[in-house]
Amino acid sequence: MSSYDPCVLLKHGEIFLKGHNRHRFTERLHDNLRVALRGIGGSTWIKTAQNVTVLGGQVPQEDLVERARTVIGFNSVEPAVRVPSTLEEITGAAVEALRAVSAERPGRGFAVRVKRRDKDFPLTSSRVAGHVGARVLEEVTDLHVDLSRPDIVLAIEIDRKETYLSWTRYPGLSGLPVGSSGRALVLLSGGYDSPVAAHRIMRRGLACDFVHFSGVPYTNPASVYKAYALARELNRHQPHGRLHVVALGKAQKQLAVAGAGRLQVVAQRRLMVRTASELAARTGAQALVTGDSLGQVASQTLANMAAVDEAAALPILRPLIGWEKQEIIDEARRIGTAEISVLPDEDCCQLLAPPRATTRAALPRLRAVEKRLDLDEVTQALLDNIQVLVPGSDTEANAGALTREATACRNHSA
Numbered sequence: 001m002s003s004y005d006p007c008v009l010l011k012h013g014e015i016f017l018k019g020h021n022r023h024r025f026t027e028r029l030h031d032n033l034r035v036a037l038r039g040i041g042g043s044t045w046i047k048t049a050q051n052v053t054v055l056g057g058q059v060p061q062e063d064l065v066e067r068a069r070t071v072i073g074f075n076s077v078e079p080a081v082r083v084p085s086t087l088e089e090i091t092g093a094a095v096e097a098l099r100a101v102s103a104e105r106p107g108r109g110f111a112v113r114v115k116r117r118d119k120d121f122p123l124t125s126s127r128v129a130g131h132v133g134a135r136v137l138e139e140v141t142d143l144h145v146d147l148s149r150p151d152i153v154l155a156i157e158i159d160r161k162e163t164y165l166s167w168t169r170y171p172g173l174s175g176l177p178v179g180s181s182g183r184a185l186v187l188l189s190g191g192y193d194s195p196v197a198a199h200r201i202m203r204r205g206l207a208c209d210f211v212h213f214s215g216v217p218y219t220n221p222a223s224v225y226k227a228y229a230l231a232r233e234l235n236r237h238q239p240h241g242r243l244h245v246v247a248l249g250k251a252q253k254q255l256a257v258a259g260a261g262r263l264q265v266v267a268q269r270r271l272m273v274r275t276a277s278e279l280a281a282r283t284g285a286q287a288l289v290t291g292d293s294l295g296q297v298a299s300q301t302l303a304n305m306a307a308v309d310e311a312a313a314l315p316i317l318r319p320l321i322g323w324e325k326q327e328i329i330d331e332a333r334r335i336g337t338a339e340i341s342v343l344p345d346e347d348c349c350q351l352l353a354p355p356r357a358t359t360r361a362a363l364p365r366l367r368a369v370e371k372r373l374d375l376d377e378v379t380q381a382l383l384d385n386i387q388v389l390v391p392g393s394d395t396e397a398n399a400g401a402l403t404r405e406a407t408a409c410r411n412h413s414a
């Protein structure tokens with residue numbers, strides 16, 4: 001590693017398209033970055049140049065990079081060194097950096113790319129690039145210049161007082177800073193789709209809380225553990241959202257007893273969004289989010305989704321509506337939720353699912369079934385027994401609640 005001052009360059013994503021209220025987005029981005037840096041084990045600092053955030057501190061550069069890569073809103077994350085803006089310092093740092101890089105693997109081609117944010121700097125960008133390139137060639141003999149397809153790109157960004165040199169670029173999560181678009185409540189099952197939907201919607205700037213419906217007491221709590229693990233994974237990218245766990249089993253039975261038959265799945269889904277709408281009022285959510293993709297299964301036909309929408313008091317966002325299953329699974333692998341989603345569970349939707357679910361639930365028939373129960377009372381009972389967890393903050397309250405869940409289930413099956 002270089003003897004120069006290490007830092008990390010974070011290139012802004014879509015917020016650089018924002019006009020007069022860009023500073024609001026930048027502030028939110030920096031708040032989220034500060035949250036991601038909590039507990040890193042040393043002091044850190046943040047500085048903004050145009051479209052770039054510079055991050056440094058009394059902690060290893062790798063740790064800063066790792067934390068910054070979890071934050072939504074940066075197009076790239078680049079470990080860098082910071083030097084005073086003089087040609088001598090810049091050249092010295094460039095030689096030292098590329099010497100270290102070429103020692104790892106000699107014989108590679110390099111290019112120097114210079115950006116001058118300070119137009120008062122005495123040399124033009126191409127003169128700086130020429131000067132630095134020539135000195136590197138003199139001093140690091142096992143590198144050659146390759147401007148068309150370089151193995152190593154040394155980026156030099158010259159600011160008024162300070163200049164940044166970087167030669168490694170990790171892709172960031174891009175998107176809008178979480179929270180800049182408002183708040184949502186994600187219906188999180190244990191499957192592949194809903195966590196991917198949550199990740200997508202977070203990248204559009206929505207801070208997410210989660211609600212999971214389990215079939216408890218008629219299923220084991222495996223799906224609750226999965227939802228917890230998924231929410232914890234998603235919470236790496238935002239100030240921790242809460243997970244609300246609702247035991248739906250008894251209400252599912254009530255719907256079945258009321259004669260839902262082939263409408264059972266859609267009727268359950270309506271009960272879920274009804275309950276979630278009430279919950280949203282408590283969490284401050286302005287929309288619900290699901291992992292539906294058009295036509296994927298019987299419950300996701302246009303008619304059935306319309307029947308579900310009709311029961312919701314808030315707009316339902318479905319970011320995956322046009323995605324294919326394979327695309328969703330590939331994305332789940334990329335964002336790290338696939339290995340949790342693949343684990344076996346007893347999904348509440350399998351409980352009491354009719355052999356042939358309807359693809360066209362008619363509203364009058366749904367309403368007739370719902371009329372046979374006191375919906376307000378059912379919803380209220382669900383809300384009264386909700387468990388609230390904060391995945392990612394591994395508190396005793398979380399552990400206690402999960403143990404109670406397991407015990408309730410064991411007692412029931414005993």
Ligand code: ATP
Pocket residue numbers: 186187188189190191192193194195211212213214289290291292296297299300347348349
């Ligand atoms: P997923 O992979 O997200 O489970 P899926 O392909 O299994 O989706 P469905 O079971 O039809 O599809 O569910 C559609 C959407 O409804 C889910 O993406 C999720 O948002 C919501 N949902 C379904 N079951 C539950 C549940 N038990 N708890 C919370 N939300 C649920």
Ligand code: MG
Pocket residue numbers: 189190191347349
């Ligand atoms: Mg599912």
